[in-house]
Amino acid sequence: xxxxxxxxxxxxxxxxxxxxxEIDNATxxxxxxxxxxxSRDFACILVDSRGRxxxxxxxxxxxxxxxxxxxxKAIIEKIGINNIYDGDVFVTNDPWIGTxxxxxxxxxxxxxxxxxxxxxxxxxxxxxxxGGHDGDIEAEDVxxxxxxxxxxxLYNKYNENDELFSVIEKNCRVPNxxxxxxxxxxxxxxxxxxxxxxxxxxxxxxxxxxxxNAIINLSQKHILNKIQNLNNGIYTxxxxxxxxxxxxxxxxxxxxxxxxxxxxxxxxxxEVENAAINCVYNTTYASSIYPFxxxxxxxIPNNEGxxxxxxxxxxxxxxxxxxxPHPVQARAKVTNNxxxxxxxALQEVFGVYSQAGSxxxxxxxxxxxxxxxxxxxxxxxxxxxxxxxKNIDGxxxxxxxxxSTVTPIEIMEQRAPILIVEKKxxxxxxxxxxxxxxxxxxxxxKNIGEDVxxxxxxxxxxxxxxxxxxxxxxxxxxxxxxxGNELSTFPIFDFSPNDVIELYxxxxxxQGKPELRDIIAITSxxxxxxxxxxxxxxxxxx
Numbered sequence: 001x002x003x004x005x006x007x008x009x010x011x012x013x014x015x016x017x018x019x020x021x022e023i024d025n026a027t028x029x030x031x032x033x034x035x036x037x038x039s040r041d042f043a044c045i046l047v048d049s050r051g052r053x054x055x056x057x058x059x060x061x062x063x064x065x066x067x068x069x070x071x072x073k074a075i076i077e078k079i080g081i082n083n084i085y086d087g088d089v090f091v092t093n094d095p096w097i098g099t100x101x102x103x104x105x106x107x108x109x110x111x112x113x114x115x116x117x118x119x120x121x122x123x124x125x126x127x128x129x130x131g132g133h134d135g136d137i138e139a140e141d142v143x144x145x146x147x148x149x150x151x152x153x154l155y156n157k158y159n160e161n162d163e164l165f166s167v168i169e170k171n172c173r174v175p176n177x178x179x180x181x182x183x184x185x186x187x188x189x190x191x192x193x194x195x196x197x198x199x200x201x202x203x204x205x206x207x208x209x210x211x212x213n214a215i216i217n218l219s220q221k222h223i224l225n226k227i228q229n230l231n232n233g234i235y236t237x238x239x240x241x242x243x244x245x246x247x248x249x250x251x252x253x254x255x256x257x258x259x260x261x262x263x264x265x266x267x268x269x270x271e272v273e274n275a276a277i278n279c280v281y282n283t284t285y286a287s288s289i290y291p292f293x294x295x296x297x298x299x300i301p302n303n304e305g306x307x308x309x310x311x312x313x314x315x316x317x318x319x320x321x322x323x324x325p326h327p328v329q330a331r332a333k334v335t336n337n338x339x340x341x342x343x344x345a346l347q348e349v350f351g352v353y354s355q356a357g358s359x360x361x362x363x364x365x366x367x368x369x370x371x372x373x374x375x376x377x378x379x380x381x382x383x384x385x386x387x388x389x390k391n392i393d394g395x396x397x398x399x400x401x402x403x404s405t406v407t408p409i410e411i412m413e414q415r416a417p418i419l420i421v422e423k424k425x426x427x428x429x430x431x432x433x434x435x436x437x438x439x440x441x442x443x444x445x446k447n448i449g450e451d452v453x454x455x456x457x458x459x460x461x462x463x464x465x466x467x468x469x470x471x472x473x474x475x476x477x478x479x480x481x482x483x484g485n486e487l488s489t490f491p492i493f494d495f496s497p498n499d500v501i502e503l504y505x506x507x508x509x510x511q512g513k514p515e516l517r518d519i520i521a522i523t524s525x526x527x528x529x530x531x532x533x534x535x536x537x538x539x540x541x542x
Contacts, residue, residue: 004214012203012211017055017301019195020044023121024057026188032180033128034415035379038407042125044188047072048212049117052304055215061402062293063286064124065302067099070282071106072120078151086112087158089186092151093130095142100283100335101276101328102130102146105182107154109189111196118200118207121192123185127178128377129367131171135492136363136456137244139276139327147171155186173367174377219297219305226296227309230256230349237345238267241337242463244275245489248319248334250341256349263288263342265314271322276329278322283331285312287338290401291346295353330458336360339401340387340467347469352390356431356509357466358400359384359440359475364503366416366495368453378415380407385430385438385475385508387466393521394438394508396425417449426476426504428532431465432539433472433510434517439530440476440507447499455495461506462488472510473539479504514539 004012023044031037043060047053051072056065074097075090084090090108092098098106103126111119132146139145147168153161168182169175200206235254240247251267271278279287289307297306314321319334340357347354360383367377381404388394399405409420422444429440447453457480465474480487481502495501522542525531536542 003210006218009211009214009218013055013215013301015199016046017058019192019199020046020055020057022195023123023188023192024059026191027123027185030184030187032184033177033377034407034411035126035128036181038405038411039379039381040405041381042123045122045124047120047122048208049119051076051120052212052216054212054303055301059403061404062290062302063283064099066286066289066307067282068106068122068124069304071098072108072122075108075151084110084117085157086110087155088153089155089189090151091149091154093149095328096280096282096324097151098282099124100280100331102132102142102148103127107185107189109193111193113197113200114206116207119196121189121196123188125181125185127181128174128379129172129178134454136490137276137330137333137458138274138491139329140274141327142325145276145327145329154182174375176375177377215303216305219300219303220308222300223297223306224259224309227256227261228258232256232258235345235349237341239337239341239344239467240464242333242460243269243272244277244333247463250320250337252341252345254342254345260309260311261292263310263312265318265320268314268318268320271317271319271326273326276327277319277331277333278326278328279320279331279334280328281314281321283335284314284320284338287335287401288312288342291339291342291350295350298353332361333458333460336401336460344467344469354469355389356387356394356433356437356469356472356511357475358387358394358508359397359438359466359478359506360460361399361402361404362457362459362478362503362505364455364457366418366453366455368451370417370449370451370453372449373416376415378407378412380412382406382441382443382503382505384440384461384466384478384505387508388431388433388435388437388472388511390511391435393435394430396438397441397505398438417447417451417453419446419448420444421446421500425530426507427529428535429476429507430530431468431473431475431508431510432514432517433468434512434514435472435510436517436525437466437468437472437475437508437510440478440505442505443503445501447495447497450497452494452496454492455501456492457490457501457503459490459503466506466509468509469511471513473514475507475509478506515541
């Protein structure tokens with residue numbers, strides 16, 4: 001008989017989440033890079049002794065929680081449970097074991113209590129540099145993209161693995177940032193172990209096996225109930241996306257039956273040879289779970305019980321299940337469209353939780369070496385407008401399906417010889433509808449230094465606009481202009497003194513027929529400068 005009632009579960013579960021939040025906060029405060037400390041491109045996740053995820057910090061990207069249990073189980077299988085000791089820390093950035101590209105390092109630390117493993121603390125963090133070519137989206141294979149570390153001991157009984165640290169240091173351009181973040185994360189795990197021991201002592205527990213089973217079983221029961229209340233059937237959808245140079249097609253067939261959901265991507269475009277936009281199965285699986293989590297369990301903390309009854313199939317060799325050693329660095333170009341594909345297929349099933357297409361993430365970064373800034377690397381992860389939903393307008397530039405934050409302008413200007421000349425909303429960039437999409441944004445950047453530095457930009461939806469749903473219109477396409485010339489390809493490039501980059505991020509798609517939009521809402525959009533009178537006349541005949 002389960003000794004936990006739902007109140008006990010909630011109290012202790014929230015305590016575990018609080019521990020992960022403290023680790024999260026410590027990571028931000030002790031980090032060295034902008035990609036971790038400012039953009040928050042990392043996650044802190046707790047898994048039990050069997051490698052099942054129980055919770056994550058409140059700010060963690062949700063897809064990492066889905067992937068981490070798979071990574072932990074792969075590490076345990078590779079290392080062997082009998083070769084794991086107190087004070088060990090394991091690491092891998094292998095895309096096919098972890099989160100799909102080399103910059104994401106997965107750190108796993110076992111928590112021992114009374115000489116046995118009771119849980120694992122995991123952090124997934126995007127590091128500033130992993131070696132390889134200095135580009136992003138253009139690559140021939142994963143070997144050119146950087147150093148690939150198989151599951152290895154980063155720390156051995158609290159001692160650094162000097163050889164591995166040396167390999168990492170000698171294979172990156174900004175070792176002070178990379179090694180600084182790694183050591184900071186190790187420190188947060190030591191803090192987490194201390195807090196976890198306090199948790200066990202406060203509740204007189206020798207392990208969390210019963211609590212773990214209760215959390216997972218309760219969550220699985222919740223999701224089963226939700227699935228059983230959905231309309232059984234077969235739902236299909238097809239979506240054309242930018243790809244790189246050549247457009248791609250994503251296809252899905254979703255079968256909903258009494259106790260499970262089966263997602264099949266048969267018919268999706270093949271993996272790409274000339275661009276690093278291929279997705280490993282792990283990241284496709286996690287990106288597929290996310291819309292269902294949003295629609296079926298929006299208030300339940302992320303844990304493995306929520307996705308046990310959702311199955312994902314992607315044919316080996318398609319762009320959503322790429323084979324080794326295809327390049328994968330810029331896989332978000334594709335995975336950020338998976339939610340759009342699934343919401344399109346299930347717009348009636350999900351009801352108010354369905355969402356039109358969003359403006360996507362546009363990562364850009366600068367790196368180089370100057371007298372003032374030294375050897376630097378700085379990142380920003382801005383987004384376009386969010387898609388509209390059945391009862392609300394899309395939000396103006398906001399992360400979706402991520403929850404990364406945007407590096408403050410002041411930090412970017414402090415860390416690199418640049419000036420952010422403009423960062424503002426783009427009027428009329430939203431998709432019209434009963435509920436309009438969120439606005440896109442413009443970001444204009446100038447090199448105000450005396451040196452040539454390197455720049456990387458990864459735009460999306462510059463050819464295929466964010467879709468509307470239920471009769472809503474598409475959002476406005478994005479574009480990139482450098483020194484007055486609009487770009488269509490995005491290799492790394494020299495950013496010379498006085499050069500200017502103009503980024504115009506897409507707006508979100510609309511929901512519902514535009515003629516159904518309330519006149520008060522249209523008037524408010526004009527008054528706030530979101531839409532012009534010409535736009536309202538063209539789209540709403542008002």
